[in-house]
Every structure is written in C-alpha cells, then in structure tokens.
Amino acid sequence: MKNVFMYTLSTCPWCRKTKKYFTDHNIPFKYVDYDLATEQEQQKIEQEMTKRGGQLSFPWVLIGDDLVVGWNPAKYDELLALSKTS
Amino acid sequence: MMNVEARKRSLRYFFARVVDSLGYKFTPDEELADFLLEQETGLEQKHGSPFCPCQGLTQNHEANMKIVCPCIPFHREHFDYMKRCWCGLFVHKDVTDPDSLPQIPYADFRKATDAGGSGESR
Numbered sequence: 001m002k003n004v005f006m007y008t009l010s011t012c013p014w015c016r017k018t019k020k021y022f023t024d025h026n027i028p029f030k031y032v033d034y035d036l037a038t039e040q041e042q043q044k045i046e047q048e049m050t051k052r053g054g055q056l057s058f059p060w061v062l063i064g065d066d067l068v069v070g071w072n073p074a075k076y077d078e079l080l081a082l083s084k085t086s
Numbered sequence: 087m088m089n090v091e092a093r094k095r096s097l098r099y100f101f102a103r104v105v106d107s108l109g110y111k112f113t114p115d116e117e118l119a120d121f122l123l124e125q126e127t128g129l130e131q132k133h134g135s136p137f138c139p140c141q142g143l144t145q146n147h148e149a150n151m152k153i154v155c156p157c158i159p160f161h162r163e164h165f166d167y168m169k170r171c172w173c174g175l176f177v178h179k180d181v182t183d184p185d186s187l188p189q190i191p192y193a194d195f196r197k198a199t200d201a202g203g204s205g206e207s208r
Contacts, residue, residue, distance in 0.1 A: 011125040011139035012173070013118060014189065034142050046144055053193045056142030057172055070189030 002064030
C-alpha cells in the first residue's frame, strides 16, 4: 500500500472530509495542519507546496508519489486502486 | 468579546452584496456556509481579516490580502472555471447542486485552459 501524507488546515471542511475518507477506508495516513504548525514549519511546507507547482490551497494529499490538491474522492479511489495492485 | 453569531450575520449580509455583482451567490449548502462563516469569524479574530479557511496564510502580506473573503476578484478565471470559489462558500448563480462541483487545483486549471500569461498568481 502506498504511503499517504497530507497537509491540511484545521479550519477547512474539505480537509476534514479528506481525513474522514481515509479513516473510513481504513487507510493509514499522516498529516500536518499547516495553520497549527510553527512559523518555521510553515515556511518549509510553503516551499514544498510551491515547489510542486501549487499554491497554498488545501487539502494537499500525497498518495505515494502522486499529488492530489483538493477534495477529490474519485482521484483518491483511482490512486488507491492502483496501489492495491502494486 | 465578539458575538460570533452576530458577526456571521454581518459577514453574510456584506458578502452577499459583493458577490452578487460578480455573478456568485452563497452555496445552497447551508451547513457548509455556516461552518465556513464560523471559521472565517475565528480567523478574523485571530488574524484581523476573514481569510479563506481553505487557503494558507504566509509571511507575505500582499499574498494574504488575496485570500480575504470574498477573494473571487483575485482568482476570477480559476473560480469561474470551477463555478465556485476554492472553499465553496460561493458558487455561480446558476448552480443548484454544489456537490457536483469539484475543487480543481490552479495548476490543472492552467493546463486545461492553456492560459499562457493570463490568470492570477499569488
């Protein structure tokens, strides 16, 4: 199974939905709430997100090496199905 | 101490007037709208302005000003393409089913529209 990691905001309902999606599918994930991180951590996160061509739009979800920005359960399904066969 | 419910009503009144002229309305999903307004009220108390609850604040003041709600004018082409703003508080006036509108990341929007030098940036 691919590793799942996400950057989220504690204020964002779509981030909450995303966490619930992975919880409901029994898929372990790690996350960092950007807004609750230290200033130093926020700067590192900002650099990582913008380096990958994005803006600071959340949720920001890495499934394996694939990046999905935004609440997109169809894409999560697709990438997880791929991961199940690998 | 700010009265949160009163501030939410005030923001709702102010925002409705602003977004109407932009071709948008509040999402018909009342639960979502209430949650987002509550978050914005909290962000306003903490940071001074009702920032978008789904976009991150940085040390760049100018960039932060582009995510003060309603931030539609700063992301017009992108949001018009999605028929919603990023957090979903506002949708195009013709939208009746907001759940059918996906969040499309800016990079994908740019690829899809092949906008070249146009479009907003933070």
